[in-house]
Amino acid sequence: MFLFEAKRILIVIFGAFLNAVSLNLFLIGANVYASGFTGTSQLLSSVFIDFFGIGISTGVILLILNIPVAILGWYKVGRGFTVYSFISVIFTTTFLTIIPVEQWSQDIILNAVFGGVLGGIGVGMTLKWGASTGGLDIIAMVLSRMKDQPIGKYFLIINSIIIALAGIIYEPENALYTLVALYVSTRVIDAIHTRHEKVTAMIVTRKADELQQAIHDTMVRGITILPARGAYSKVDKNMLYLVITRYELYDLERIVSEIDPNAFTNVVETAGIFGFFRRND
Incomplete structure (x- = not known):
């Protein structure tokens, strides 16, 4: 560190x-x-x-x-x-x-x-x-x-x-x-850095609750948690789906590496979104 x-x-x-x-x-x-x-x-x-x-x-x-x-x-x-x-x-x-x-x-x-x-x-x-x-x-x-x-x-x-x-x-x-x-x-x-103002992150992890809490402690963004299963390992996991701004990308990478270094994260460009972007408490 x-x-x-x-x-x-x-x-x-x-x-x-x-x-x-x-x-x-x-x-x-x-x-x-x-x-x-x-x-x-x-x-x-x-x-x-x-x-x-x-x-x-x-x-x-x-x-x-x-x-x-x-x-x-x-x-x-x-x-x-x-x-x-x-x-x-x-x-x-x-x-x-x-x-x-x-x-x-x-x-x-x-x-x-x-x-x-x-x-x-x-x-x-x-x-x-x-x-x-x-x-x-x-x-x-x-x-x-x-x-x-x-x-x-x-x-x-x-x-x-x-x-x-x-x-x-x-x-x-x-x-x-x-x-x-x-x-x-x-x-x-x-x-x-990154081309778009907003990017979409899909995180496959076995520590969904811990990641969700850590992300919400840092940024005000809505998260959708979906069930997932490894095709090779047959292990049940979860996928966190969220949209963030490019300025929050570093924080997200840091959080994932600290909470679950074995998580698989895919970040893709987001041209536009409709509906809620922020988390509503």
């Missing part, structure tokens, strides 16, 4: 490093903005410098914005997820301070594409190991647990605001290039 957690922390730190490289060497110099709170921090930093003459770095603003969000995540999402997410934010801020802001290419398209790719890899790796880059990820998870709405809806809203402000405050072209960077990073994140 110690080695696993150590590896997880190293991956989160490496993801933070890639995010910082994406920003300082590609996006910031070209006035192209990232997604979520990172892009918001970029935009605020640019506004403070250009309009008020106050030099506040993107990393410092990112850290300030994430403090109240971390408190929210601690109580509403989970302590482990929030701690690792805040580690990501702290190291992103540190790397943004250490790495100089340079523009490696004068071609804004190259900056948008390569910045989007590196940022997408950093975010995708972080999500895959059960953490996030903080900010909007935590807010989206909280809202998705309160309301049965796609997480992508909240990303779309704040990213649309970033794109609009980038076009209004600066050049309209910046909004278009920001859209390119956001599209590239989203595609990379989906390729590394």
